[in-house]
Amino acid sequence: MKTVMFNTRAALTPSLIAIVGFLTVCPVVMLVFGSFSEGLGAFGAFTLEKYIRSYTDPDFARIIFNTLIFTIGSAFAATVLALFLAYLNTRTNIPFKFLFRIISIIPMMIPHILFSVSWVLLLNPSNGILNLLVRELFGLEGAFLNIYTLPGMILVESLLDLPIAYLIIAPAMSSFDITLEESSKVFGGSDLRTLRKITLPILRPAILASVILVTVRSLASFAVPSVIGMPGRLYVLSTHIYRIISTGFAADYGMAAAVGMSVLATSITLIYLYRYLTSESEKYVTISSRGYKPTVIDLKNAKYPLFAIVAIISFVLIVLPVLVLFYTSLVPYSMVPSAKAFAMMSWKHWVEVLKDPISLVSLKNSVFLGIVGATLGVILSIFVSYVIVKIRTAAAGALESLSFLSFSFPGIVVGIGFMWFFVRTPLYATIWSLLIGYIATYLPYGIRPMTSAFVQIHSHLEESSRVCGGGTLYTLRRIVIPLLIPGIVSGWILMATMFVRELSLSVVLSRPGTEVLAVQILHFAEDGLWGKLSALGIIMIFISTTLVVIASLIGTKMTKVETVSQ
Amino acid sequence: MEIRIKDLSKDYFSEGKRITALANVDLTIPANQIFTLLGPSGCGKTTLLRCIVGLETPDSGEIAIGEEIVWSKEKSIYVPTEKRGLSMVFQTYAIWPHMNVFNNVAYPLQTRNEPKEDIKRKVEKTLRFVQLEGFENRPATKLSGGQQQRVALARALVAEPKVILFDEPLSNLDAKLREETRKELRSFLTELKITAVYVTHDRIEALSLSDDIAVMKHGRIIEVGAPQKIYFDSDHRFVADFIGRANLINGTVETVEGSYTIVDSGIGTIACQKDPDIVPGNEVTLCVRPEFITVMKGDTGDGRNIFRGKVESLVFVGDAYEAEIIIADTRLITRIEPTATIKESDGIVLSFDPDHCFALSK
Numbered sequence: 001m002k003t004v005m006f007n008t009r010a011a012l013t014p015s016l017i018a019i020v021g022f023l024t025v026c027p028v029v030m031l032v033f034g035s036f037s038e039g040l041g042a043f044g045a046f047t048l049e050k051y052i053r054s055y056t057d058p059d060f061a062r063i064i065f066n067t068l069i070f071t072i073g074s075a076f077a078a079t080v081l082a083l084f085l086a087y088l089n090t091r092t093n094i095p096f097k098f099l100f101r102i103i104s105i106i107p108m109m110i111p112h113i114l115f116s117v118s119w120v121l122l123l124n125p126s127n128g129i130l131n132l133l134v135r136e137l138f139g140l141e142g143a144f145l146n147i148y149t150l151p152g153m154i155l156v157e158s159l160l161d162l163p164i165a166y167l168i169i170a171p172a173m174s175s176f177d178i179t180l181e182e183s184s185k186v187f188g189g190s191d192l193r194t195l196r197k198i199t200l201p202i203l204r205p206a207i208l209a210s211v212i213l214v215t216v217r218s219l220a221s222f223a224v225p226s227v228i229g230m231p232g233r234l235y236v237l238s239t240h241i242y243r244i245i246s247t248g249f250a251a252d253y254g255m256a257a258a259v260g261m262s263v264l265a266t267s268i269t270l271i272y273l274y275r276y277l278t279s280e281s282e283k284y285v286t287i288s289s290r291g292y293k294p295t296v297i298d299l300k301n302a303k304y305p306l307f308a309i310v311a312i313i314s315f316v317l318i319v320l321p322v323l324v325l326f327y328t329s330l331v332p333y334s335m336v337p338s339a340k341a342f343a344m345m346s347w348k349h350w351v352e353v354l355k356d357p358i359s360l361v362s363l364k365n366s367v368f369l370g371i372v373g374a375t376l377g378v379i380l381s382i383f384v385s386y387v388i389v390k391i392r393t394a395a396a397g398a399l400e401s402l403s404f405l406s407f408s409f410p411g412i413v414v415g416i417g418f419m420w421f422f423v424r425t426p427l428y429a430t431i432w433s434l435l436i437g438y439i440a441t442y443l444p445y446g447i448r449p450m451t452s453a454f455v456q457i458h459s460h461l462e463e464s465s466r467v468c469g470g471g472t473l474y475t476l477r478r479i480v481i482p483l484l485i486p487g488i489v490s491g492w493i494l495m496a497t498m499f500v501r502e503l504s505l506s507v508v509l510s511r512p513g514t515e516v517l518a519v520q521i522l523h524f525a526e527d528g529l530w531g532k533l534s535a536l537g538i539i540m541i542f543i544s545t546t547l548v549v550i551a552s553l554i555g556t557k558m559t560k561v562e563t564v565s566q
Numbered sequence: 567m568e569i570r571i572k573d574l575s576k577d578y579f580s581e582g583k584r585i586t587a588l589a590n591v592d593l594t595i596p597a598n599q600i601f602t603l604l605g606p607s608g609c610g611k612t613t614l615l616r617c618i619v620g621l622e623t624p625d626s627g628e629i630a631i632g633e634e635i636v637w638s639k640e641k642s643i644y645v646p647t648e649k650r651g652l653s654m655v656f657q658t659y660a661i662w663p664h665m666n667v668f669n670n671v672a673y674p675l676q677t678r679n680e681p682k683e684d685i686k687r688k689v690e691k692t693l694r695f696v697q698l699e700g701f702e703n704r705p706a707t708k709l710s711g712g713q714q715q716r717v718a719l720a721r722a723l724v725a726e727p728k729v730i731l732f733d734e735p736l737s738n739l740d741a742k743l744r745e746e747t748r749k750e751l752r753s754f755l756t757e758l759k760i761t762a763v764y765v766t767h768d769r770i771e772a773l774s775l776s777d778d779i780a781v782m783k784h785g786r787i788i789e790v791g792a793p794q795k796i797y798f799d800s801d802h803r804f805v806a807d808f809i810g811r812a813n814l815i816n817g818t819v820e821t822v823e824g825s826y827t828i829v830d831s832g833i834g835t836i837a838c839q840k841d842p843d844i845v846p847g848n849e850v851t852l853c854v855r856p857e858f859i860t861v862m863k864g865d866t867g868d869g870r871n872i873f874r875g876k877v878e879s880l881v882f883v884g885d886a887y888e889a890e891i892i893i894a895d896t897r898l899i900t901r902i903e904p905t906a907t908i909k910e911s912d913g914i915v916l917s918f919d920p921d922h923c924f925a926l927s928k
Binding site (some may be wrong): 466 | 620648
């Protein structure tokens with residue numbers, strides 16, 4: 001009994017290192033090989049040609065410039081906005097504080113590509129609804145605002161990344177030990193001096209972490225650059241890579257790999273910097289659980305104007321995209337909402353989409369990838385987290401670093417890496433290649449909630465079950481699994497919603513027969529089929545939401561069992 | 567049930583360093599008694615307890631519970647924890663947060679697949695015993711610390727085990743509750759006639775609860791004995807110092823007179839209890855507990871066990887003053903009645919009770 005148990009335990013860590021190692025190292029290694037090779041079909045001789053060609057491209061400087069402006073601009077905009085919101089929430093008496101919770105969670109449910117499309121529908125120069133409205137109201141010619149610009153891209157990207165920035169900064173702000181500020185004031189520091197010398201330096205790790213994480217995400221971002229950047233011929237690295245592989249017969253995966261190398265290297269560097277900073281900030285930011293409330297600043301007259309800003313942000317983040325998409329799915333072509341528009345509304349686009357065979361295939365594939373992919377991903381996450389939290393050997397540390405690696409993976413680059421691998425296997429052009437790619441790229445999102453769930457299971461809880469006569473399996477069934485359910489449910493929800501809307505990896509790996517929703521939506525956007533796109537988009541949001549609701553219900557039901565039965 | 571431990575050793579590695587948790591421990595824990603493992607943190611007491619219950623595996627030696635050997639390196643015997651039929655109260659209580667009180671307490675019976683009616687009856691009986699009647703349907707997390715502690719105790723008692731192990735079960739309670747619970751625990755355990763092995767670093771807990779105490783240090787058992795024996799008549803300087811406040815004075819044995827040994831020390835001549843192992847000429851350490859030193863005002867008299875000194879400091883601790891007294895170059899701790907009119911830097915006279923001074927060979 002003992003030997004069997006200990007053997008399975010001993011074999012667990014190496015086999016997980018093999019699996020996770022394959023998932024994370026394989027695309028990187030293949031990307032490196034690919035970038036030095038002649039062609040996708042056969043590696044050929046070692047060559048530097050792809051590097052030379054891609055980095056001496058006259059367009060390349062322009063692309064790097066765009067990328068820098070886009071990523072850094074988004075990072076600063078999102079972080080400043082997050083600081084503003086977090087400050088209002090934790091330190092002032094602004095009304096309706098529940099809105100902040102909504103801002104920080106709900107936008108994650110809206111697929112990035114749909115959010116980007118909704119802004120195109122509002123602000124594109126030829127027939128954006130807002131532009132049409134301004135034209136009609138003021139009799140102006142041309143476009144009032146053009147979304148197909150760098151500021152337009154930054155606006156949309158920073159709104160998309162706002163929740164992430166907020167989730168990093170708000171906890172730091174609310175766990176801030178207020179006595180540090182108070183003591184500065186006691187010793188004669190003015191408000192401004194306190195803010196400058198005490199508050200901001202203590203929050204600095206969180207601010208930096210937010211800037212870095214948003215930079216990484218916008219560097220990997222494909223939805224905004226493809227939907228908003230490409231129509232205005234504004235290319236960044238991710239869309240540049242996409243252009244290299246999607247030009248029909250001339251698709252060059254070697255050049256794509258060569259460009260991808262620098263994106264990946266930048267991402268990995270930034271993510272490890274982020275990891276260093278967040279582990280530092282745990283030492284730095286004083287967490288006090290002494291239960292006193294920070295002194296709340298009375299906003300007085302500024303209360304409602306500031307609240308109006310928060311309300312507008314929430315509206316723009318959550319309600320507007322869905323509203324615009326739903327409206328567009330019903331009207332025959334882009335028009336300002338009016339009596340005429342409402343009279344012309346029909347289900348035409350919906351019917352067309354539901355009859356479109358490719359859309360139906362993509363629907364089926366995305367639902368399959370969401371459910372099966374998230375389930376497999378969560379199972380892997382359970383084992384990995386168990387080893388990281390409970391076994392804690394040097395090998396377990398290695399596993400943690402490996403699994404963290406994919407946190408920095410830009411989908412399109414990893415997709416190129418996997419492409420070099422899959423093309424040599426029977427998995428090429430099957431749904432399983434997408435499934436493996438998804439799990440590899442999004443594994444940290446499953447592991448994170450699982451590790452925090454495992455951390456909460458004190459070893460005494462398991463040990464006491466064994467002392468009470470419960471064997472390994474009995475303990476697993478009655479103690480460990482039930483306590484893990486909340487972590488399992490949130491990990492599954494996170495993975496399932498990300499898989500249903502996955503775009504950047506899929507644009508590389510998806511082939512005829514393995515279309516997925518987001519790629520199909522991108523194709524509709526490229527063809528300007530906004531009505532069909534909107535109908536399919538609403539269906540996509542509906543599927544995500546349904547999965548979330550079902551998973552939560554199952555989770556609640558399973559956690560209730562023990563307290564009810566007697 | 568008696569627990570016999572033979573030559574048990576265990577090392578573990580922490581940050582690359584080899585640390586000895588248990589070094590050749592031989593110990594017999596008698597049946598139906600409250601037996602305490604006492605020692606400073608890191609002395610191996612918890613490791614020993616966890617080896618008995620099977621949550622840790624020793625490197626060598628043998629453990630037998632009653633007639634059954636549950637672990638033996640030589641005979642390759644390992645009975646897994648869940649088959650040892652013991653029960654345990656954890657320091658954290660280890661109350662399962664996803665279960666109500668009933669299921670927490672019923673768990674040991676459920677693992678044995680006992681019939682539902684029996685489980686219900688036994689759980690109710692045990693909850694009544696620990697005075698938690700009517701708490702069956704409460705979620706375990708909604709209980710106070712003291713109540714959680716009782717749930718943990720009820721769970722340990724419900725299957726009527728022969729042995730219960732306690733790993734510092736009172737350390738998470740506040741001072742007053744800890745005192746009450748200690749008394750209750752002693753009365754529960756004596757009433758039930760169970761072998762209890764109790765791990766603590768709190769000497770008061772050990773003294774007031776135990777039938778026997780084993781004092782541990784660096785993975786070894788230093789001394790085993792009844793509380794009074796350990797407190798008043800220990801054989802080891804470490805034990806005498808650890809078990810209570812003590813003045814330790816170095817000296818040389820002069821003679822043995824009747825039932826006393828006479829020791830010449832830095833502060834003068836001290837008569838103490840006779841010890842057959844100590845003969846004139848031996849270097850010894852004298853142990854005098856503060857409560858056996860009487861302090862009087864004045865400066866009269868010098869002689870055997872009577873010394874003149876000066877009050878260095880006085881600290882009020884509620885039921886008494888704790889005083890530091892300087893005699894020659896030696897500093898002693900004593901207790902002074904709160905009604906006494908002694909002040910700091912007063913000259914005073916001390917007298918030691920010779921029946922409560924004891925010599926430890928070095």
